[in-house]
Amino acid sequence: MTQQNDLSYGKALEYWADIPATIDGVLGGFGFISDLDIAGSKLFLKSLFSLKDPPASNIALDCGAGIGRITKHLLLPYFQSVDVIEPDEKFLNTITEFVGEERIKLGNLYNVGLQEFKPDKKYDIIWNQWVLGHLTDEDLVSFLKYCRNALTQNGIIVVKENVTSSGELERDDKDSSVTRSLIQFIKIFKIANLKRIKQCKQTNFPNGIYPVYMFALVPNNIEELKSKNHVKLEN
Numbered sequence: 001m002t003q004q005n006d007l008s009y010g011k012a013l014e015y016w017a018d019i020p021a022t023i024d025g026v027l028g029g030f031g032f033i034s035d036l037d038i039a040g041s042k043l044f045l046k047s048l049f050s051l052k053d054p055p056a057s058n059i060a061l062d063c064g065a066g067i068g069r070i071t072k073h074l075l076l077p078y079f080q081s082v083d084v085i086e087p088d089e090k091f092l093n094t095i096t097e098f099v100g101e102e103r104i105k106l107g108n109l110y111n112v113g114l115q116e117f118k119p120d121k122k123y124d125i126i127w128n129q130w131v132l133g134h135l136t137d138e139d140l141v142s143f144l145k146y147c148r149n150a151l152t153q154n155g156i157i158v159v160k161e162n163v164t165s166s167g168e169l170e171r172d173d174k175d176s177s178v179t180r181s182l183i184q185f186i187k188i189f190k191i192a193n194l195k196r197i198k199q200c201k202q203t204n205f206p207n208g209i210y211p212v213y214m215f216a217l218v219p220n221n222i223e224e225l226k227s228k229n230h231v232k233l234e235n
């Protein structure tokens with residue numbers, strides 16, 4: 001894995017504390033791509049509901065939710081209830097108002113970083129978008145393992161993140177984050193015992209920004225069983 005011991009959770013929080021609680025704010029000045037982003041995510045989510053063993057549509061978790069852009073426009077229309085995790089208090093306090101009429105379907109609003117989060121219930125979909133670059137590899141693997149154990153039957157973890165075109169890890173000191181390559185993500189998923197069942201590149205985004213990939217991940221039960229020595233696999 002890559003080493004990113006210099007990522008600072010405190011510095012990231014200081015950065016976000018100064019950012020206005022608007023769509024343009026949480027998207028770093030790229031608010032104009034929000035509709036395209038949500039349209040791409042809807043297609044992806046619908047493709048998951050069309051699987052042979054689809055996830056249920058009872059409860060979703062929005063990780064690093066910002067002001068609730070994804071909760072409002074993507075998750076609430078499909079799920080009975082949505083929980084959110086967001087460490088910036090100002091963003092978190094904006095969510096209920098931003099969501100509007102559907103606020104009744106909001107569940108728990110967790111004011112913590114993903115590196116500290118320990119789920120105490122199970123979810124049909126756990127959506128992680130434009131946030132995982134704030135976590136070190138070690139914390140990301142551990143967070144994904146918690147998510148893996150917090151899925152309902154047929155539950156799915158979705159990761160939608162920028163990836164580098166260079167194939168290298170790229171750092172951003174301004175908000176204390178990294179952008180990973182496709183290969184780095186794939187390695188991390190493997191270490192977290194997650195299997196990719198779908199992978200798709202977001203289309204129609206403007207040129208000059210990072211490519212954005214969506215991954216649908218489920219527990220890799222074979223790996224799990226192997227590690228518990230319950231099955232022997234032939235080579």
Ligand SMILES: C[S@@+](CC[C@H](N)C(=O)[O-])C[C@H]1O[C@@H](n2cnc3c(N)ncnc32)[C@H](O)[C@@H]1O
Pocket residue numbers: 009012013016026027028063064065066067068069070085086087088091112113114115129130131134135
């Ligand atoms: C680029 S914004 C994306 C917000 C939202 N996912 C969206 O797409 O609209 C990144 C969000 O991650 C949050 N964040 C930063 N560090 C975090 C951490 N360690 N754990 C969880 N969220 C974090 C920020 O406060 C901010 O709301």
